[in-house]
Amino acid sequence: MKEIITLTKLFINESLGVSLFFYNQKYNKKEFYKQLFTLIIVPVALIPAFFMYVSLMSATYFGLTLINQTSVFLSIGYILATVLIIVFGVMYILSEFYFSDNIEELIPLPISQRKLIISKFLSILVFEYIFAAFIFIPILIIYGIGQGMGLLYGLLSFLVFLTIPVLPLSLMTAVIMLIMQSASLKGRKDMLQIVFVFIGIAVIFTVQFWFTSQLGSGDEADFQLLMNTILTNNEGLLNSIGYLMPTSFLMAWTLNKITLISLGWVASLLGITLLSCVLMVAIGNRVYLKSIVSGKIIKKGKQLSGAQRSKVLGKKSHGAMAIFTMDLRLLLRTPVYFFNNVSVVIIAPLCILLSVSFIEIPPEDLQGMQEFFRAMPILMNFLLIAFFIFFGGTSATTASTFSREGKASWLTRMIPVTARDQIVGRTGVAMFIQSLGIVFTIIAVQFIFPLPLSTLVITSILGILGSLPILLFGLFLDMNRPLLNWDNPQKAVKNNLNVVITLFVGMAYTGLLIGVSGLLGYFVNPILGYVIFVLISAIFCVVFYQLINRRLEAEFLNFES
Amino acid sequence: MLILEHISKTYGNKNEKAVDDISFEVYPGEIFGFVGPNGAGKTTTIKMIVSLLAPNSGKITINGIDNQADILGAKKQFSYVPDNPELFEKIKGIEYLKFMADVYQVPAAERQERIERYLDIFEIKNAVNDPIGSFSHGMKQKLALVGALIHDPQLFILDEPMVGLDPKASFELKKIMREHCDRGRSVFFSTHVLDVAEKICDRIAIIKKGKLIEVGTMAEIREKAGSQESLENIFLELTE
Structure with a gap:
């Protein structure tokens, strides 16, 4: 019984990082206050729910x-x-x-x-x-x-x-x-x-x-x-x-x-x-x-011939592309990451399809809806844009991009890749996943009512543009406080406050952005609504891009401090 | 090739310095060994050289480039293999090598030639299409070595490179290190295996409790220690 209690305590300690918490209290105050903040803020944030x-x-x-x-x-x-x-x-x-x-x-x-x-x-x-x-x-x-x-x-x-x-x-x-x-x-x-x-x-x-x-x-x-x-x-x-x-x-x-x-x-x-x-x-x-x-037996790959190796190695890629490919592979091949960051783009459009299959909408209601949206395309467009931003904001892919690498992050920090390439590669992955979500959603929505091409183009572009500030904000957060010390990939995402913060900030930002530009578009002029949307998004993008670009290399030096 | 000037490092709010005002230089064409007991500050020093940690004070110059003023420029001059190379487990060996070749912008022909050569030397050609997660510790280390050698760095930095390698791979690595230096490049490595350091290093630095206590060739170290004993004995005397 004593052994079971000792082991249980050990596992709990490991899961919660209790020993590390008290070590930091003594020797690493900065990290200790970060943990303390998380310990307080998470329960407080859950009170309303x-x-x-x-x-x-x-x-x-x-x-x-x-x-x-x-x-x-x-x-x-x-x-x-x-x-x-x-x-x-x-x-x-x-x-x-x-x-x-x-x-x-x-x-x-x-x-x-x-x-x-x-x-x-x-x-x-x-x-x-x-x-x-x-x-x-x-x-x-x-x-x-x-x-x-x-x-x-x-x-x-x-x-x-x-x-x-x-x-x-x-x-x-x-x-x-x-x-x-x-x-x-x-x-x-x-x-x-x-x-x-x-x-x-x-x-x-x-x-x-x-x-x-x-x-x-x-x-x-x-x-x-x-x-x-x-x-x-x-x-x-x-x-x-x-x-x-x-x-x-x-x-x-x-x-x-x-x-x-x-x-x-x-x-x-x-x-x-x-x-x-x-x-x-x-x-x-x-x-x-x-x-x-x-x-522990991992499925091995096929042995490659010299020609096959040459074919793989012979394709030279840009630094940003190398980062993009590596980040995407890690996302797709690690189940916890896949579930947290990618699955939403499959699940959300599926929900649309399922809801259509389970809930029978009378044809006259469907026709009414279609007429309503045709009469007010701006409303439909901003609704879709909000949904598309949802893929970028909620998946919080960039908010855990460095954290997901864990102890292997030494490699990312050691290689001579510019901050620009890091930004492009990592936000590129998030945008790629978001784009998949957009495509799947468009396909699913087509089952309810076909949308004109102009709507699809406008909403897709603005949806991606609108989510870019959230993606960059997530990257900025993870650059400043990555969670690298984990023994289980689940912790890199589930125990990561960067993800939670990005989620909440992203939702608030989306609400405001869509609210302001949507209202302007509806009550004043649709073009004005879109212009304001683009302007706000572009300003935030530039601000966060500059912040990350200037600080990333220096922040890499602080990952282990 | 590598110059450290008055480098110090303190972790967290500890008062004790992990590295305390160390200075030394690694010349072109030499293998430089960095030895010291556990916790002496070897890995911390290496991490500051390879831009994984920022020193609290001092300056590090790699091939004429200040690694704090031009971080990216300095990174292009070296490659680094840590003592326990944690690699992306879900990535295949060949994908990792391509990634390394891409980020160092190695031309297609050179990358193919070098990778083929080192895969042969370290005998991991057949495993290169497997996920890294299926590799043993030694195989991971070999893969990290191949990845580090892809861009033929000016300065090759290794932390405890012999740990985990089989005897043949150790032998081959020592050969590669010597060939690398014979072409005017440099190797800087930390080790506990004093026998290896004594045999292959042109010069050695001994670190203890964050302070550099000796730098020089074996002959110089022996002379200063006033004995003709092995590095192991001198090391034990100096570090006790």
């Missing part, structure tokens, strides 16, 4: 009381928490169990496989409990207060809460371990991770669009009617998912009506949870380390 969530849940509870269906409230929360834990948990499980560097150091040590598995699982659980607390505790409290529940409800709620992340995560871990040990998947771990993530996203969107499709026409959009439709329909979402997650019934039986039998239900829930853990450890004990060893 949390309050919005609590308000939404309170409104849902209130809505359910009106139709006398409060009993499903806890089920909604339970299913929501479970689905989110699974979706986010997949990445954590893969990272902790399969992509973390520490396993190579631990394998040779005399630590049993079982202890390694339990410790790694516990270290994930700590974070998932925090996540689950934010999602599920407000629901328990809202329901408890609403129903006037007492102390026993509190105790049972606590026991139910304990099981929340354990059950889905243990089962998910077991499934992942089984898949990863499959000999046929040797050397394909990167592809697997991308597939896992896309399956997760597909599940979310399918549920989301199915839910939306239940709305039917606009007349039925009334909240109470919607809930009635979903809750009274035997084929409804809750029942369907409920049958997939039978423990949600146990949870509901435990907490909806507090009687002595509730103790029995909660005991069953705890028992099932414990069993799932035992099952996960038993499976892991058979396959985990075996899959780690086989997972």
